[in-house]
Amino acid sequence: MRELINWIADPIRSFPIACVLFFLMMKYYRIIGTKKFLYASLVVVVPVTIWFAADPNFFTILILPDNIPIIILLVLVAFLTWLTIYKAAVNDARIEKGLGPLEGTPENREKVWSWPNLVYTELFMIIAATSFLIVWAILFKAPLEEPANPTWAPNPAKAPWYFLGLQEMLVYFDPWMAGVVLPGVVVVGLIAIPYIDTNPKGNGYFTIAERPVAMWGFLFGWLVLWIYLIIVGTFLRGPNWTFYGPFEYWDFHKVVADYNVNLSEFMWIKWFNTAMPANMFVREILGIIISLGYILVLPPLSGATKYGKMMIEKVGTIRYYIFIVLLLLMMSLPIKMVLRWLFSLKYIVALPELELNL
Amino acid sequence: MSEARQSLNRREFFSYLTVAWVAFGAACAGMLSLAFRFSYPNVNFEPEMEFLAGTPDMYEEGVDERYKNGMGVWMVKQEGKLFALSNICTHLGCIPNWLPAELKFKCPCHGSGYYTSGINFEGPAPRPLERYKIALTPEGKIKVDKTKVYRWEKGQWDNPSSFLSV
Amino acid sequence: MKKLEPGMAYDTNKLNKLFAFLSVLFLMITVWVFLDDYIRPWKAVQLEAMKIKKEMIQKKLDEAEKEINKDKLSSLKGGLTDAEKIVSSRKKEISKLEVEITQNQKLLKAETILNGTLNSYVGGLTFKYEQAQLKNKSNKAVVFADLKKNKKLFAESKDRMKGYSFRAKELFAKKQGLQKEVLDTDKKIKAMTIKTELLGKALAKTNVDPIFALRNAPMIDYLDPTLKIQQIVLNNIKDDRYFQQVPRVDRCITCHTFISEAGYEDQPNPHKTHPNLDLMVGKDSPHPMKETGCTVCHGGEGHRVNDFTSVAHWPQNEEQKKEWVKKYNWHEPHRIPSPMLKLQHTEASCVKCHQGVEFIPGATVLNEGRQNIEKYGCYGCHKIDGWEHKRMAGPSLKKIASKVDKEFFKNWVWDPKSFNPHAMMPRFFGQSNNSEPKHMVKNIAEVNAIAEFIWEKSKAYKPFMKYTGGDSTRGKELTGQVGCLGCHGVQGMEEVSEKIGAYAGPYLYGTGSKVDPDWLVSWLKKPNHYQEDTIMPSLRLTDREANDIASYLLSLKNKKFEGYKFEPMDEKSRDQILMAYLSAFDTEKVAGAKLAKMSDRERTLELGYRSVGKYGCYSCHNIDGFEGRGPIGPELTKEGSKPLTQFGFGLQKQVEHTRDGWIKAHLLDPRRWDIGIDKPFQDLTRMPNFYLTDREAETMTLAILGQVDEKIPLKGVKRLNSSEQIVEKGMKVINKFNCIGCHQVDGYRGDILAQYDEDLNEGPPRLVGEGHRVQLDWFHYFLDNVYPVRPWLKIRMPSYNLTDEERNTIVTMFQYKADQKALVDRSKIVDWKPGEKDAAWKLWDEMACASCHSAGFNNDDPQAPNLYFARRRLRPSWVKKWLLDPQAILPGTLMPNFWTDGESTSPDILGGDPDRQIDALTKLMYDFGTEKLPTENTKYWSKQ
């Protein structure tokens, strides 16, 4: 059983699984968004978690003081996601009946006094939060390792947990992509959202049916590409950033077979079976074409499709293209992952001469 | 409005609210006092101003120099009194020498001279050497505390904690 | 749900309840914070310590009270009342005196004030005058006059003051005189009770009373707590912060309260006194607490005080580990660069500060470990800083062909222990990682090749003597007598060899089956004829003796071993190995071609050459063609700081996962790491197996653990002063030639003495303050031309082939060791006072010196050194010391003591004054002594 889980946990398998699960979740959100489902899942999850924690190897990683916040995060995210879906489900049901969202009902739109309602609530939250923080602080000592020693790197050297998503990306992209471009895109993309998403519906209440694209897009990025990668980076990456199953002992000397080849090498050596051309651009021509195509050709193509046309006339051309480009950039990560796993592809474009690898 | 207010049971209302505020106040006070305590470190790294100078029977009548270099103190035993004499010249702060032959401290810089007692009698020194607080610990050890200074011209040498009677 | 008032989202009452609940929760948590902050384990420990101290003081107090003679005290008390009566009878005078005193005091005070004022005037005016001078003011004359006046007044007042203070003293004395009786008795009583008084005070301090509680109460425990963290800041020892070195802080004494206080030896930890207070942490020890602290020796985290584990305590064994886990729920400390050393390994730390010395007094286990390292020559294959001066551990192979035969050589290399169970040469083959046939066959090829190669290289050597046969029983006797056992163990004398435990030379076992007889005699006669740089000295054996000893050694045989036939080389595997070597940089094809070019012989030699390099034979044996090759093993200089992650534990799960665990396991079976791991032949671990005893491994582990890269500032390390350095230099030479194998140098070593434990005087002389005993020019001469000083000794001082430098080093070393740096000017020794010489002769006869120091006086065979030669040999100052009390210098010497505790046995001579008598005798000795130095076969009879 444990071996099986260890085996499944490897990103190669767990990532697709995560995607599928996500798809199912969004597709059948009406079912998931019910109290019954919550209780049911609790009944399943709690014992499973306990069983997981029972394993010494997993436990040691689990209770590393620096991992506590991640656990808290996971619990909250899990619950809040359900809550969203639940509320969305309710609202969508009402909307179909033409009742409009719960938040919109007259008694919910009634104006209430800030004092005491709001002020009190805030006070409670403050007290609760303070108490929680203090208890946390008493129970878990902040980690402190050996004094800083520039001559000897610990293994693994992990970034703070909230950047582990990025560090995980480093496996598939060069730093300039994983560390600079993609994060940049994320920030820009986030800021851009309000200007791209012109859908007037779903403002101020939970709904999925009324803004599917936004929901699917955002939740995929948030849950699968961010939270999931953090989980991997935290619990499943050990020394040398190699993969370790949740029940695996972090043995230093573990070595995993992993040799990756560039697209250009595929093309010239494997397919054409000739030497690599001296000129780097010629050498990388295929990769360059593909990547440029990916960013420049795909959007118009998609624009030409039925949905594309539909959306364009809904939101306007520019918005549409910005959206598509951002989407493509976001999707580049899973695509690269899959390519890596299927063909152990290293770079699509490999121009080490310019430090430009894709 | 008013009957709404009637509707709540006053006693309960007050008691709960009072409990709430009292507890809340107490907690905040506690936190504040902790923050106050926070500003007093439990450990500090300042140099030692006190030192143990052995036992009284270690000393002969006269001047003892064994703590001169380490702690800057002459231990002097005279007329049944043992006292700790500063070795800083009151003129310009040089370190005088003890001249056993002439029974006096002589400052090499500008020639101030002091009696064994520390009283100045020659040279530019404006006043006698200072004496430090000296006491017996319960274990019978001599404890010299350099933070407390006794000056002759202020008539402080009669102060019982400026000497040990032996 | 009941109707809410408009504008309300919640029922206020509910809100209040919730508020109340949360606030109470908050309050409780606040309390928790207080407690969490206040309750610290070390406080409990200090409380305990207080209790212990209380008991201690109580005990002392009781004793002190017992000491006090009760009735004496009471009688004194009684005396006091009488005294008071007497004194009170003088009431009048006293009161009168007191009036006077107060009067005088008043005057003195008044004068003091005046004097002070004047003093300040003078000061002020002086300054004013100087300024006036400087600016050349018009009023300077006036000021000067004023100054003069005040100075005068000041002087007068000062004089008056002196008067008064003198008077005061007078009066005081007078008063004391009048109260004499009372004061005296008071003093007496005080003298009796002072001790108990002080102890009483001390006892009071250990009470847990309200004040104590208050001082240590939460919140206000910053005012003046009695329970607090104690720390030592060490400026001579730094914590390595990599970017910076920071003064180390040790807070261990927070819990180990009495560590530097005698009297708590039998308390349980942490309240124990340090077991070795005179050497460590004691106030008067060489390593006082305030300068050395704790962690520099013990390791661990000095800063930490809050929990047992974070300090990085480390249990010394399994039992303790279990105990700690139970008691302190101890677990292996994480993320600690240098956890505490196991208690038994603490000595390792000595090396940090005591560098470049042959042995460290007090560090017995460490010294033993370092001796073992020297014995097995680890430094040959592993560079260790500070061991560069050591000689090669094995004999030179440059002329081996003439010494042993090839067959023997192969079998020996294959398994030295099978020939000589005491062999120090380690075993490379038949180990846990190369015992499979496929490896064996290759190893055999290698050994064959090595032999061929060595023989190829070996230079011709012609023994200069023929073995003519001899009397082996006499040979055995000689072997036991002349001193071979100082360096060699010998078969057939196992017991005594065992006792001595010599290791400088090989254990002579089965020699007969090993060496060529002619070679052996020549070697015995003149070792450096065969090997120039050998440390084996010549014992000045006669040909007869040499042959006898040889015959004995040759009689030692190992028939079984002689039976061994070493398997011939398998060419195929030889070529395979060679291929592996050659194809390291070339393709199989090129390599194959290269190999094909070689003749059969060439191949063998090539493999031999490669193999010698591979197994590092050259790092213990001199072999032509390998001069200046680097050692094959990793450097050990900083082994003790190597991160644990860099130790390869292979699949050896049972090995304790610590530095020392790995090192010891490695020493006991170096090849174990390969077990279960698939490696190509040429990559197999090469470290040979020394078949160490557990003790040896343990001590060597300790010595290696000490090799750390901790940066101790120069102030902190022990720096040798100029003479200590000279002594150290000498010690190195002495170690090299193993002088301490026979001579005990100021209590150090002298292994062979174990053989003479029933009568030390039969053994080699113990060298106590040798530099003081002998004159250095004599010493220098003697080392080169040894002659028997003590003719009755069977054991011989050998003749070493020392270089001039080495000889000088030894001589100066002894001088400086005994702090005798000057030459003795013999021309000045003797100047007789009238009659002294006769007296001296009288003494000489009375003490019958010639009865033992007979050589040269009455031609009996002597039982003590010949005094004719003393003039050149001994230092007068030492002779005097010696005469006064020989036992003090050499306990157990036969030299009688004629001046037992300063009492002369012949009081009539020279007034029985020991000094004069001794002086006279000494003079006499130098008077008749001869200037000429004897040589080895000087006839030292000579009629007076």
Next chain:
Amino acid sequence: MAANGLADKVRATQVWKSIFRHGPPDNARNRAAVVAGNVFLHLHPIKLKKSGVQLGYTWCMGGLTFFIFLALTVSGVLLMFYYRPTAEYAFNDIIALREHVPLGIMREIHRWGAHAMVITTWLHMFRVFMTGSYKPPREFNWGVGVILLVLTLLLSFTGYLLPWDQLAIWAITVGANMAKATPFLGHGGPGASLAQIGDFVLVSDKNDVRFQLLAGRFVGEPALLRFYILHCVFIPLVVGTLIAVHFWRVRKDGGISAPL
């Protein structure tokens, strides 16, 4: 009753009146007055839509983020009493905070608080998206929010170095090496190798963005000081300002969102 009577007496005093310019907040007028007349409360509206006080809707994550920010400021300031940002002392001072400084959990509060703030920020954003609250008229404020998110991460990141232990410098090293890879600006980034005139190298390891970030080629004492100042002074100021903007806009854009 007594309590009530007493309370009324107290309320009658001049002192009380001078402080609280209104009676007990149990009627419309006073409730309005409390909120409007109090500098801390007046960034609340006097009345608000009910959904705004429903935890189920707001999750209160924004509020918590702000509160934790305050908590961090306080604990941070206290920590500064005992922390010296030098290679010599930083580590020892952290040990001191754990071993003997009073209120030993101060550092823990700060560190865990920092983590908590990151979490709450994310979840706040999560909620805001889920309720589509970034939609007009709140687009701009969403943008501000995103910036605040980035700054929060930066705060946490800069603070990560200060303990000056292995965890710290190597985490920062990993992070800083990302800066190294910035296109054209980091010497390890794409195009950097082009930026060079003859042998005059415009982007090298001693003048690129990483160097600017660390004031050196690797994480050393200058980096420590730099991060300290960023962490304690610079970023907090910016964050504070933006928070003000953020809140202001919340009010101006019609308070907490709700269906139109």
